[in-house]
Amino acid sequence: MREGAECGPCDPVDVRLAERLAGLRAERGWSLDELARRSGVSRSTLSRAERGEISPTTSLLGRLCAVHGRTMSQLLGEVEAEPAQLVRAGDQTVWADETAGFVRRSVSPPHTGLRAEIVESRLAPGADLAYEAPPVPGMEQHIWMLDGTVEITVGEATHELRAGDCLRFRLRGSTRFRCPGPDGARYAVVVVP
CATH class of the missing domain: 1.10.260.40 (lambda repressor-like DNA-binding domains)
Structure with missing residues (x-):
């Protein structure tokens, strides 16, 4: 691997x-x-x-x-500098795993005194990401589809999300994000620890 x-x-x-x-x-x-x-x-x-x-x-x-x-x-x-209250688009941290077809933009990064954060994620057609366990068990997530289609498996249940759909859950086990294509997918993740 x-x-x-x-x-x-x-x-x-x-x-x-x-x-x-x-x-x-x-x-x-x-x-x-x-x-x-x-x-x-x-x-x-x-x-x-x-x-x-x-x-x-x-x-x-x-x-x-x-x-x-x-x-x-x-x-x-x-690993970022102390975040400001206003996070301009050009200042948002972008991290990419080109081999996996995954790009992550920290739209509203974690900040002292604030609980939620917003992440924009992009998956290339055919991208398939699996996570064996949650980083923080019980963490709340809301996934709002912006463009394309993505299949998200939470535990044993698989959900197909299209533009405008929202999936919300607490992370307690494995998850998988798969973009069946033919186009890429873009979605926002609201994370509440």
């Missing part, structure tokens, strides 16, 4: 992300071997991600977020 892309001159967000991942492991006093055991990610991949030698994939970040009890938005928010 591909767990990261080689990083030439890495993006500053990837550099800060690498430092934060190393910091989270250190805060828990875990060795790389312990984190590998808990996450199911190889020790060498974890080491390379913490040194900023690879840009982590969606799958890798999902596994690490689950182990550290954070949403992906929270983790990425921790």
